Amino acid sequence: MSALREKAAWRTLEEHRQQLENQHLRDLFAADPGRAERYRADAAGWRLDYARHRVNDQTLEHLFALARECGVEARRDAMFAGEKVNTTEQRAALHIALRAPARKVIKVDGANVVPQVHAVLKRMGEFALAIREGRWLGFSGRPIRNIVNVGIGGSDLGPVMAYEALRHFSDRKLQMRFVSNVDYTDFAEAVHDLRPDETLFIIASKTFTTLETMTNAHSARDWLLAAADGDKAAVAKHFVALSTNEKAVEEFGISTDHMYGFWDWVGGRYSMDSAIGLSTMIAIGPEAFRDMLAGFHAMDEHFRTAPLERNLPVIMGLLGVWYNDFFGAETVAVLPYEQYLKRFPAYLQQLTMESNGKHVTLDGATVDVATGPIYWGEPGTNGQHSFYQLIHQGTRLIPCDFIGFGQSLNPSGRHHDLLLANMIAQAEALAFGKTLQQVEDEGISQELAPHRVFEGNRPSSLLLTERLTPTALGSLVALYEHIVFTQAAIWNINPFDQWGVELGKQLALRVVDEIESPRKPLNHDSATNATIAWYRKARSKTDEGASKSPAKAQRKVLVLDIGGSHVKAMLTGSQREVAIKSTRTLAPAEMIKQLRTMIRGWKYEAVSIGYPGPVVHERIAREPYNLGKGWVGFDFAKAFGCPVKIVNDAAMQALGSYEGGRMLFLGLGTGLGSAFIVDGIIEPMELAHLPYKKGTFEDYVGARGLKKLGKKKWHAHVFDVIEQLQAALEPDYVVLGGGNVRYLNELPAGVRRGDNHNAFAGGFRLWENKA
Ligand SMILES: O=P(O)(O)OC[C@H]1O[C@H](O)[C@H](O)[C@@H](O)[C@@H]1O
Numbered sequence: 107m108s109a110l111r112e113k114a115a116w117r118t119l120e121e122h123r124q125q126l127e128n129q130h131l132r133d134l135f136a137a138d139p140g141r142a143e144r145y146r147a148d149a150a151g152w153r154l155d156y157a158r159h160r161v162n163d164q165t166l167e168h169l170f171a172l173a174r175e176c177g178v179e180a181r182r183d184a185m186f187a188g189e190k191v192n193t194t195e196q197r198a199a200l201h202i203a204l205r206a207p208a209r210k211v212i213k214v215d216g217a218n219v220v221p222q223v224h225a226v227l228k229r230m231g232e233f234a235l236a237i238r239e240g241r242w243l244g245f246s247g248r249p250i251r252n253i254v255n256v257g258i259g260g261s262d263l264g265p266v267m268a269y270e271a272l273r274h275f276s277d278r279k280l281q282m283r284f285v286s287n288v289d290y291t292d293f294a295e296a297v298h299d300l301r302p303d304e305t306l307f308i309i310a311s312k313t314f315t316t317l318e319t320m321t322n323a324h325s326a327r328d329w330l331l332a333a334a335d336g337d338k339a340a341v342a343k344h345f346v347a348l349s350t351n352e353k354a355v356e357e358f359g360i361s362t363d364h365m366y367g368f369w370d371w372v373g374g375r376y377s378m379d380s381a382i383g384l385s386t387m388i389a390i391g392p393e394a395f396r397d398m399l400a401g402f403h404a405m406d407e408h409f410r411t412a413p414l415e416r417n418l419p420v421i422m423g424l425l426g427v428w429y430n431d432f433f434g435a436e437t438v439a440v441l442p443y444e445q446y447l448k449r450f451p452a453y454l455q456q457l458t459m460e461s462n463g464k465h466v467t468l469d470g471a472t473v474d475v476a477t478g479p480i481y482w483g484e485p486g487t488n489g490q491h492s493f494y495q496l497i498h499q500g501t502r503l504i505p506c507d508f509i510g511f512g513q514s515l516n517p518s519g520r521h522h523d524l525l526l527a528n529m530i531a532q533a534e535a536l537a538f539g540k541t542l543q544q545v546e547d548e549g550i551s552q553e554l555a556p557h558r559v560f561e562g563n564r565p566s567s568l569l570l571t572e573r574l575t576p577t578a579l580g581s582l583v584a585l586y587e588h589i590v591f592t593q594a595a596i597w598n599i600n601p602f603d604q605w606g607v608e609l610g611k612q613l614a615l616r617v618v619d620e621i622e623s624p625r626k627p628l629n630h631d632s633a634t635n636a637t638i639a640w641y642r643k644a645r646s647k648t649d650e651g652a653s654k655s656p657a658k659a660q661r662k663v664l665v666l667d668i669g670g671s672h673v674k675a676m677l678t679g680s681q682r683e684v685a686i687k688s689t690r691t692l693a694p695a696e697m698i699k700q701l702r703t704m705i706r707g708w709k710y711e712a713v714s715i716g717y718p719g720p721v722v723h724e725r726i727a728r729e730p731y732n733l734g735k736g737w738v739g740f741d742f743a744k745a746f747g748c749p750v751k752i753v754n755d756a757a758m759q760a761l762g763s764y765e766g767g768r769m770l771f772l773g774l775g776t777g778l779g780s781a782f783i784v785d786g787i788i789e790p791m792e793l794a795h796l797p798y799k800k801g802t803f804e805d806y807v808g809a810r811g812l813k814k815l816g817k818k819k820w821h822a823h824v825f826d827v828i829e830q831l832q833a834a835l836e837p838d839y840v841v842l843g844g845g846n847v848r849y850l851n852e853l854p855a856g857v858r859r860g861d862n863h864n865a866f867a868g869g870f871r872l873w874e875n876k877a
Contacts, residue, residue, distance in 0.1 A: 757790040
């Protein structure tokens with residue numbers, strides 16, 4: 107028998123469990139009207155309501171006695187003092203130092219680590235601001251707008267969770283994406299619609315050796331270099347590293363100037379508030395990040411100083427042990443009634459299960475009580491419509507942690523009242539259930555009655571606070587970190603190592619080698635051998651298939667941008683642009699004839715045409731103003747011998763310039779092109795011919811207006827027209843394309859200069875996006 111089961115408090119709890127056996131929560135509430143008041147504790151702005159647990163005062167007394175007997179306080183103090191509590195790796199576990207105020211002194215091997223922590227936070231803050239303020243430019247000189255965090259485990263789950271949780275506080279101009287899986291689909295989908303010259307990759311890896319992360323990091327570098335014509339200098343502008351391994355970061359090609367470090371005393375799953383939180387800091391800004399750290403610190407201080415009887419992490423940790431070891435509960439459901447916390451259960455899975463999924467005690471003896479329970483969950487109310495059935499009426503005991511907020515960050519009508527009403531009602535239903543008597547009193551038939559009975563007596567905690575702020579999130583995460591710690595201290599296991607992930611990793615390296623060298627003999631067990639053999643065969647089929655699919659993925663597209671002065675053409679994958687002159691008599695057959703001589707040898711499978719006039723459902727709706735006749739109804743697909751997509755020329759340029767939100771595009775060329783894109787949907791417009799002064803918009807701001815009125819007056823009209831259209835259409839931004847933009851030295855507020863090449867980008871996008 108292990109020392110734990112021999113402990114006096116443990117034995118007392120075993121006996122006490124039997125006494126409590128027949129007491130329903132209904133009885134406990136009836137016997138003790140004050141329990142709702144008493145079984146409540148507050149810390150760092152959070153309220154824990156633990157009245158709906160199968161405990162009474164004696165239970166709690168025995169549980170606290172167990173904590174004392176197991177030395178929880180001494181272990182906690184050792185962790186806070188920087189002792190090497192991670193004994194199997196001979197390391198301190200000092201995540202609490204990551205959020206310590208600058209004046210604190212926390213020593214590891216005699217050296218204060220707090221100044222290093224703050225030095226890194228300062229550098230992170232400067233970098234985050236450079237990105238947020240558009241001062242950090244990519245290789246083409248455009249500001250970074252997309253941030254892709256590449257990491258896995260602790261280098262992914264915390265950042266993803268925090269980004270989702272604090273999205274309300276994030277800068278919406280920035281796109282945040284996360285790539286973790288070695289499945290290339292994860293990367294492909296994350297960058298699918300991103301411009302490489304506006305994309306920053308954060309390579310997050312404590313060790314900088316993790317197979318998945320390094321594989322994805324190399325793919326990211328290839329993706330960027332392909333767009334930067336192989337210019338290696340671009341890497342410095344588009345990659346930063348978060349790691350403890352300086353050497354490996356440099357070997358990858360990221361200079362230490364672009365590295366944000368942390369230390370071996372920060373475990374991966376305890377690292378979201380270290381440099382690993384850079385994506386969070388970029389999203390919400392350094393100030394809000396500091397608020398989050400303050401939230402963590404407030405809970406740390408509570409855990410460090412509050413008496414066990416009022417100590418939230420200790421109370422919740424002990425209740426967890428109570429169900430896990432005395433009731434055989436195998437899982438804990440975490441049910442946030444807050445959509446922003448949708449990734450919180452996933453985050454907790456690594457924190458709790460990688461920490462406390464251990465089978466031996468600190469001294470290597472096999473444990474003889476159950477350790478870490480399985481954590482799982484989904485946000486309410488969604489879970490109510492899927493798995494709550496089992497929690498209410500199934501045969502297993504599943505303690506639940508409900509998490510709720512007094513105020514919604516997106517208040518509207520009754521939504522939040524309904525949300526919270528559901529959470530409160532679920533806790534009530536689980537605890538008190540519905541007896542057979544109650545069911546029968548409702549007039550339910552005898553046959554149906556058993557199906558309608560709710561046994562109740564199902565325990566839950568309620569964690570409540572006012573609003574999901576960065577501070578509240580910090581305290582919530584720290585709360586669970588210390589729950590995990592408390593339980594590990596009771597079970598006498600090491601929550602800071604993770605040897606259990608190693609074996610699979612090692613075997614995967616051997617297997618991948620055998621897969622890629624198909625003639626190597628297989629010396630595994632018969633089942634593994636058979637599966638490897640199956641995959642060797644299956645992948646060779648995929649290879650044949652794949653050799654066909656790249657062509658499909660990178661369909662060669664010929665893009666024609668038809669304008670009043672030129673018809674320009676470009677082919678997928680080439681930077682070369684060719685052009686023929688337009689005339690007022692140019693007809694489509696003639697255009698194609700002239701083009702053919704220019705593009706001899708070009709191979710394409712599809713054509714995109716930007717047409718200077720109205721296009722409805724990919725058909726030309728009216729003859730062009732500035733060219734010849736014969737365009738309406740012309741069969742371009744037949745003439746080119748491949749599928750053709752026709753869009754309005756401004757719409758095509760607009761599609762290539764689009765960067766999200768509501769965008770008005772105006773093309774200042776021979777005429778005045780216009781298109782509006784809202785959330786990716788293009789609405790081509792014909793604003794040019796609306797009445798303006800003594801003519802139309804186009805008469806004043808088109809090429810004819812420029813010639814007739816002179817630059818100065820034309821300039822004033824352009825500004826006036828933009829102002830009118832901004833007032834009427836309320837775009838988030840206006841992009842000005844077309845050749846005559848070059849005559850504008852300055853631009854009105856909210857207006858950006860487009861790039862004529864975007865017409866081609868738009869033409870290629872037409873076939874990429876099925877737009
Ligand atoms: O940050 P990294 O060194 O890349 O590690 C990423 C993750 O992978 C490992 O296998 C561990 O199980 C995790 O604890 C860790 O968070």
